[in-house]
Amino acid sequence: MRNKYEEIMEEIQSRIDDGRLQPGDKLPSVRNFAKELNYSINTILKAYNELEKAHRIYSVPKSGYFLVGSDQLSSKTPPTTIDFSSAGPDKSKMPYRDYQHCMNQAIEIYREEMFQYSEPLGLPSLRHQLSKQLQDLQVFAPPERICVVSGSQQALDLLVSLPFPNRKEEICLEQPTHFSFIDSITSRGLNAIGIEMTQNGIDLDYLEKIFKERSIKFFYTVSRFQNPTGYSYSNYEKKRMVELAQKYDVYIIEDDYMGDLDTNKKADPMFANDPSGRVIYTKSFSKVLLPGLRLGMAVLPEALLKDFMKAKFAADVHTPVLTQGALEIYLNSGMYKAHIQKLRRQYKKKGTILKNAFLEYLPAEASFTGGNSGFYSTIELPKRMKATQLVNHLKKKNVLVQDATNMYLPVYRKENRIRLSVSQVEDWKIPIGVKKIGEGIQKLINTYY
Ligand SMILES: Cc1ncc(COP(=O)(O)O)c(C=O)c1O
Structure with missing residues (x-):
C-alpha cells in the first residue's frame, strides 16, 4: 500500500509530466497544497522532504520550494495509451494484499464449512455483517432478507426470469444502461420498455405513463453513478419513483453498485423510502x-425469498465460502471502511478533473453526462456522427473509448454516444485524453459534416 506522502509525490510528478510544473517553478506552499489536496501539513512536508533528499526540489529559506532546473525530471516517458475504455477498477488502488490476508484467515476459520455445501443465501455471519454495514448507506435490512450472490449481476439475472408477486411480465429500464443487464433480457427474448436517460435524468411523467399503461413487473434503475451516463438521481426523484411504483404495483430493482463512492451524505437510496x-x-x-x-x-x-433461493441454488448452489469468509473478515476488521473513504476522495477528484476537461475541450456540438464522481460518463456526438468512427479515429491517437451502442436495447439504439471510464486513467492524463477526444470530434465534424 502506498503511503500518503507518496501520493503527494506522485501528484507532483504528474504536474511535472503534464507541464503544469516546469523546471525552476515554485511549488505550492505547504499550507495551500495541504488545503488543495485535503492532506495534512505534515504529509505535504514529508513529501517535500523526500523530494529534497532526492535532489528533485530545493528549498529557499522564507521563500518556499522550487523544482530543480533539469529536464531529466520528466522521468516518465509521454503516455502511450490513455485508456478510457476499461471498466475495471484502478489496480493500484485495490486492496489486493489486505484481501490476501483475509483469504488466508478465512481458509483457517471456515475450514469445516468448506468440506460441505453451504447455505444458498450466503454465510449467516457474513449476512449479519452486511446488515450492519448497509446501515451506513441508509439501508436497514435484517440479515434474513440479505442474499450473497456471485457478483450482483447474478442477482439481476436471476430476478429477470423469476415470477414476481404482482404477476406482471414486462421490464422497464433506463436507456442506455448497464449492458450485461440488457444481455440478461435479450438472451431470454423478453419484452422490455426503455425510458431515455439524459443529463437531466428521466422524464417522470413518462415513467408514470409506462407504469400505468403497461404490465410492468419491475423497473431496473441504477440510482447513483449510472452506467454509462454517470447520472445520480436526487432524493426527490427517487422518492417520486417509489411513490409511482407503490401506486401502480410495480417493483423497483435499485442497482446501487457504486453507492459506497457517494460523497453526498444526504443522498438516500430508494430503498430508504420503502424498506x-x-x-x-x-x-x-x-x-x-x-x-x-x-x-x-x-x-x-x-415474498420473493423462497423463489430466489431456489433459483440461486439451481444456478451455483452458493457463492464460494472462501471469498464470502474473507469479505466478512475484511468488513469486520474495519479495513473496508478505511478503504472506501480513500476511494471516495480519489474518485471525487477524478470527477472534478474530468468535468473541467469536458467543459474546456469538448466542441459545442457535443454534450456530456456525468463526471461528478464514480467511474462513468458519456459524450453525445453530433447526430449523424457514428461512435465507431470516433472510436477508430481515437485508437490511432492512442486514446481508447467505448462505443455505447450495445448499452441500448436494439429498438432504442443510438449510435452516436461513447462511454468514458476514468477508473484506470491517472488524474494527470484525463485532460490530455479529453483534449484529444475534443480534437477528434472536431476533426470528424470538419471532414464529414
Ligand atoms: C451498473 C452495474 N451494475 C452491476 C454490475 C455488475 O457487477 P458485479 O461484478 O457485482 O456482477 C456492473 C458492472 O460493471 C454495473 O456497471
Missing part, C-alpha cells in the same frame, strides 16, 4: 474491491 419490499436493493463489490472475487448482494422482499 418493506417494493424496492429490491442490489450492491456490488466489484468496483470498490476486486471484480474477480465475484461478490455481490441483494436485499429481497420476503
Whole structure:
C-alpha cells in the first residue's frame, strides 16, 4: 500500500509530466497544497522532504520550494495509451494484499464449512455483517432478507426470469444502461420498455405513463453513478419513483453498485423510502474491491425469498465460502471502511478533473453526462456522427473509448454516444485524453459534416 506522502509525490510528478510544473517553478506552499489536496501539513512536508533528499526540489529559506532546473525530471516517458475504455477498477488502488490476508484467515476459520455445501443465501455471519454495514448507506435490512450472490449481476439475472408477486411480465429500464443487464433480457427474448436517460435524468411523467399503461413487473434503475451516463438521481426523484411504483404495483430493482463512492451524505437510496419490499436493493463489490472475487448482494422482499433461493441454488448452489469468509473478515476488521473513504476522495477528484476537461475541450456540438464522481460518463456526438468512427479515429491517437451502442436495447439504439471510464486513467492524463477526444470530434465534424 502506498503511503500518503507518496501520493503527494506522485501528484507532483504528474504536474511535472503534464507541464503544469516546469523546471525552476515554485511549488505550492505547504499550507495551500495541504488545503488543495485535503492532506495534512505534515504529509505535504514529508513529501517535500523526500523530494529534497532526492535532489528533485530545493528549498529557499522564507521563500518556499522550487523544482530543480533539469529536464531529466520528466522521468516518465509521454503516455502511450490513455485508456478510457476499461471498466475495471484502478489496480493500484485495490486492496489486493489486505484481501490476501483475509483469504488466508478465512481458509483457517471456515475450514469445516468448506468440506460441505453451504447455505444458498450466503454465510449467516457474513449476512449479519452486511446488515450492519448497509446501515451506513441508509439501508436497514435484517440479515434474513440479505442474499450473497456471485457478483450482483447474478442477482439481476436471476430476478429477470423469476415470477414476481404482482404477476406482471414486462421490464422497464433506463436507456442506455448497464449492458450485461440488457444481455440478461435479450438472451431470454423478453419484452422490455426503455425510458431515455439524459443529463437531466428521466422524464417522470413518462415513467408514470409506462407504469400505468403497461404490465410492468419491475423497473431496473441504477440510482447513483449510472452506467454509462454517470447520472445520480436526487432524493426527490427517487422518492417520486417509489411513490409511482407503490401506486401502480410495480417493483423497483435499485442497482446501487457504486453507492459506497457517494460523497453526498444526504443522498438516500430508494430503498430508504420503502424498506418493506417494493424496492429490491442490489450492491456490488466489484468496483470498490476486486471484480474477480465475484461478490455481490441483494436485499429481497420476503415474498420473493423462497423463489430466489431456489433459483440461486439451481444456478451455483452458493457463492464460494472462501471469498464470502474473507469479505466478512475484511468488513469486520474495519479495513473496508478505511478503504472506501480513500476511494471516495480519489474518485471525487477524478470527477472534478474530468468535468473541467469536458467543459474546456469538448466542441459545442457535443454534450456530456456525468463526471461528478464514480467511474462513468458519456459524450453525445453530433447526430449523424457514428461512435465507431470516433472510436477508430481515437485508437490511432492512442486514446481508447467505448462505443455505447450495445448499452441500448436494439429498438432504442443510438449510435452516436461513447462511454468514458476514468477508473484506470491517472488524474494527470484525463485532460490530455479529453483534449484529444475534443480534437477528434472536431476533426470528424470538419471532414464529414
Ligand atoms: C451498473 C452495474 N451494475 C452491476 C454490475 C455488475 O457487477 P458485479 O461484478 O457485482 O456482477 C456492473 C458492472 O460493471 C454495473 O456497471
